[in-house]
């Protein structure tokens with residue numbers, strides 16, 4: 001056992017770090033201040049994505065036939081960490097979750113247009129899974145796709161929380177194609193809906209931390225070439241990439257960076273009584289708790305990435321990382337925000353904001369991940385079942 | 395980066411598992427418990443004959459010459475069975491510092507017999523400053539004071555101790571089998587029934603050869619031995635907690651109430667899953683600490699090691715507590731019944747939780763380290 005990076009891995013880390021420090025422009029930071037563009041979609045975001053595509057970064061983990069570098073999962077984890085630390089709203093779900101599915105299951109047209117577009121940094125895809133009545137129980141989704149006599153599909157339904165749909169080029173839509181399937185998840189198929197299809201529309205949903213969308217599919221007519229994978233076999237495409245997706249959700253890098261920034265801030269600032277904050281026992285205690293949790297998160301993530309590379313990643317490991325990481329984030333934001341105190345609540349653009357209001361914003365988005373990406377209760381059921389062989393209820 | 399064990403290490407793990415499953419199973423441990431003292435000399439002898447006591451002892455002294463990481467695999471298995479043997483005290487806290495710091499005569503005298511199970515050496519290396527040492531004009535030493543909780547002292551031939559002196563800290567080996575008027579052992583009952591003693595030393599003479607280290611070297615030796623001991627305890631806690639959780643999962647899967655296995659209640663499964671996550675955290679932080687301690691050749695990454703060991707100890711205390719309480723809770727009454735094996739695990743978990751620093755004190759230590767880094 002040797003839990004340290006190889007020289008090559010360290011070199012990659014420096015390479016990405018240097019690259020991102022140049023890539024992340026002031027214009028990009030300015031653009032992100034607009035809530036509409038906080039998760040990307042503005043002109044500078046588009047320009048920088050194309051640059052990353054041209055410089056070969058988007059294809060990092062992709063096979064050589066796509067011009068990729070075939071990075072291992074550990075290398076991809078390192079890349080993710082550095083990109084997240086730089087604060088660039090890189091569309092990981094497009095490049096790491098949907099992209100590979102399209103490459104595996106898409107037809108030649110989809111590969112040429114969409115997959116190549118993703119790798120060139122020109123295509124962003126929104127995910128249309130959740131519906132008003134289908135959240136955790138995704139398989140109960142009602143959006144319906146019916147094949148017409150001419151082979152085209154007619155899609156009707158509503159999706160909710162379709163993030164990025166306000167600027168994305170396609171929506172990756174799960175729709176019911178067999179109303180009578182023996183089990184609900186056996187009647188679902190996957191479609192790529194071009195955002196300029198006239199049957200598609202969206203309205204804004206403003207959440208505490210980010211803007212997202214309700215999306216509508218009204219008599220939306222779609223040629224069969226936009227169906228991906230076999231009819232009624234869509235569920236496997238949804239779940240196939242989940243482990244990989246979950247790992248990028250809980251990357252430890254951004255919280256590690258916040259921890260360092262708060263510790264530096266506590267070393268440079270005093271409380272109202274004139275005492276240096278870093279000298280206070282409770283401040284040290286909070287930092288120590290965050291560091292203790294971070295160490296575990298870092299190792300959990302690295303071990304997972306390693307296991308992925310070895311082909312030995314188990315379901316319970318992936319679920320354990322998701323639960324631990326998302327709940328630790330919430331706890332870490334609290335412990336760090338306690339150190340900043342009341343003034344830590346000043347929003348980013350207001351005078352007096354601490355650390356550019358980052359923690360204030362992190363607090364507002366913190367809760368999403370514990371129920372999103374497969375709610376933690378269900379993850380715990382997976383752990384109890386697959387990891388501990390405990391029988392399930394129901 | 396590599397999270398797997400090599401073939402030799404996997405063999406050690408298998409061999410340990412085999413011996414413990416034969417000689418540290420519930421039936422046998424009931425006999426050991428009935429004897430009033432949790433030490434099983436026959437099991438110890440079996441471990442010696444299989445070579446496992448010499449894993450980390452140099453081959454020149456009859457050991458296998460593997461590293462600390464390999465030794466910790468034996469210790470994790472000992473935890474999985476709460477084996478009634480002094481694996482950590484003897485093989486880590488005593489043998490490792492003797493091997494690294496003692497003079498050749500002492501090494502010759504003790505390391506071989508430790509590896510072949512003929513001799514047991516114990517250790518108490520907490521920094522409690524309760525022993526005082528004075529050097530005579532002839533170079534020998536006189537020790538005064540008393541310490542508590544010396545494990546296995548009644549079975550050991552010698553104990554490794556630290557004492558304060560005018561020359562600074564000294565680490566010394568005190569022989570226990572001598573029929574001495576200046577040394578008394580008083581047995582103590584501990585929660586986990588590990589044989590403990592109070593050791594009283596009154597003007598007790600120690601030959602100069604038995605001084606293992608003094609001054610700066612002694613402080614270094616003590617800190618190193620403590621770190622190894624903490625890391626080994628964390629390995630033991632990993633095996634122990636993992637087994638508690640597996641027992642809980644198995645028990646709740648067959649125990650029925652309200653007409654169905656209690657494991658099928660969502661709250662039960664969720665709590666067990668939390669245990670699984672906890673153990674994963676403990677295991678990985680422990681492996682990090684052990685791997686750093688095993689592979690570091692110089693002191694260049696001392697602060698990284700200090701931090702990793704402290705963090706592992708924090709997890710150890712928290713997880714020992716959480717897993718033992720949730721296991722008892724999910725078992726219900728049988729979890730506290732002395733006829734069912736879980737109770738041994740829980741008592742041992744409590745001991746590991748508080749040995750060489752609780753979670754709370756380790757957190758303070760880590761906070762101070764962080765403050766020093768950022769100040």
Ligand SMILES: Cc1cc2nc3c(=O)[nH]c(=O)nc-3n(C[C@H](O)[C@H](O)[C@H](O)COP(=O)(O)OP(=O)(O)OC[C@H]3O[C@@H](n4cnc5c(N)ncnc54)[C@H](O)[C@@H]3O)c2cc1C
Pocket residue numbers: 126127128129130134135136137160161162163164207210212368370371372373374375377378
């Ligand atoms: C900001 C934001 C962005 C999002 N982006 C996207 C996106 O891009 N694409 C997309 O498709 N979706 C997206 N989502 C939706 C997200 O995936 C869902 O919120 C999630 O699946 C949970 O569904 P729900 O909100 O309907 O909660 P529900 O399913 O109603 O669950 C609520 C709570 O009930 C409990 N619960 C539910 N089921 C169980 C169970 N089996 N056992 C025990 N407890 C249970 C849990 O505590 C859960 O948190 C986004 C959501 C938000 C807030």
